[in-house]
Amino acid sequence: MYRYDEFDHGFVAARVDQFRDQVARRLTGELTEDQFKPLRLMNGVYLQLHAYMLRIAIPYGTLSSKQLRMLGHIARTYDRGYGHFTTRQNLQFNWPALKDIPAVLDDLAKVEMHALQTSGNCIRNVTTDHFAGAAADEITDPRPYAEILRQWSSIHPEFSFLPRKFKIAVTGAPKDRAAIQVHDIGLELKRGPDGGIGFAVYVGGGQGRTPMIAHKVRDYLAEEDLLAYVEAIMRVYNLHGRRDNKYKARIKILVHETGAEEITRQIEAEFVEVRKTELLRLPDSEIERITAYFAPPVLAEKPARSSAFEAAKADSAAFADFATYNVTPHKAAGYGVVTISLKPIGGIPGDATDVQMEAIADLADAYSQGEIRVSHEQNLVLPHVALDDMPALYAKLAEHGLATGNAGLVTDIIACPGLDYCALANARSIPLAQDLSNRFGSPERQKEIGELKIKISGCINACGHHHVGHIGLLGVDRRGEEVYQITLGGSGDETASVGTLVGPGFKTEEVVDAVETVVDTYLKLREGPDEPFLAAVRRLGQQPFKEALYGTA
């Protein structure tokens, strides 16, 4: 993985010192809250319902065991013994005292981490496929390109005060696990006509109060032009993006109001100008230099079939479920990519304790080359595990409550922090996720239902990605009461779509039953177990679900 060079170390250390001074000045009253707020946000510090919240950047969701161990240490030393992995592949601590945050940032810097650009109207953490560098279906590892974008966008003077925040996602596989079409810029790595590496470029996707699927503005962009083209997009957005209304300030609104054809013309024209300077042309040597940091680990050769793995599956139904749902094919024979579900039945999606973080760090060292990934679905991933080691790994995960075999199933629910923590929320998300998890939690029920992604947001900002949930749940405040709207048919994958509101919302005491009605309707009407929920909704439309939920009018 990427290692800081002298410049990176110096830059992060300088920023920590700067923020320490700003915190000290705030605590002595030299800075008012109005003066301090933009400064703390630039360093990932929010003020939420109960306390300050620190959002830590995990670039493209890649962590070393050393880094995860440090996050566990911080959780125990400065927080309340846990952290929350987010849909942005980041980690949030919910309880740090402001006076302690400089010390937290010092500890993060020791393991080459920081909290910069996790807030504010800048280019945020570049996200990518959580199976990057390991997945069998990958064309190439997207993380070197994400790292190049990270370096280019960090304190970029032209793009630090954009009309609104800006999110870029990159996938290196045709199976889109990074939800690139609901990002401001989505990049899909692909092979060009000459066999070289390049990108399909999507612009103007996003969720929030105005969900939109991105438009493809380039079918193929050579890799050497990555920065020049992204710079061109940013310049068009920075110049023409609205600053008069924060709800209309994202690039998706600009693309929508300008039209995809015209925005493409503007981007291409700007690209010609940027390219003339040659300043942003990515030399092969630089791509190779960054790519070297992400060199695949040297894995011992193994036969494709592991008798230990097969025997354990035959021996234990729980392990067989884990193997089916939580182990994904690796590009190397005899290895698998393991999803560690942070969705125990009835648990809080995305939360991990200090002890769990340290345990996973140890397991990464023992079984996965010291590497961990954070998924936007709020799970952790061990990317390089020998099939022979799976039974032992599973047993150790189980000791820490981390062996739930439900990845991609109905209980693998995304939920934002919601009104239990978040100052923006209108309704709670986590208790609903817990109640749904308990309702559908039996292994038999989950297997019968098959792949089904439920995503819950506690407000229209859609941090819980409800717009792209196969079943999306949006909490709203209706005259002081929590009410949940249901959308159906959303998807964040390569067939991206925004879910459609099925009808009036449901009260708290009704919504779990309503979701079960939707699921039962699917089970009744599907063509068979091979037709997943999303495919059935797309085939059937909303009507049968409306009728089941509201009766026939």
Next chain:
Amino acid sequence: MSAPIQKSAAKTKAATQIVTANRLSDGVVVYLAPDGGWIDRIDSALVAEGADALAEAVAAGKAAEAAQEVVESYPIDVTRDGGRLKPLRLREEIRAVGPTVRPDLLRPTGV
């Protein structure tokens, strides 16, 4: 595992008001106390009865912000419910007691 989900008590009873904020140094939820200080237990908060008392309490909150004791002070509606003060809005109830999904982290409200 999840806590029972309660309805907000909004519009069920006539409201009185108290002033809340977050403490500057650690962000902890606090309430304006009768002695002019800030306390973390809602039941000990100064209850502002009437417009003049409320204006005075809100002014005290703003003064505490200016004095860098607290951040983002504002009045909230509460009702007296037995021996305790109960916020009318669910958001404020959660601020008073802590996340409903972490019973181990619930904070005391009593005097």
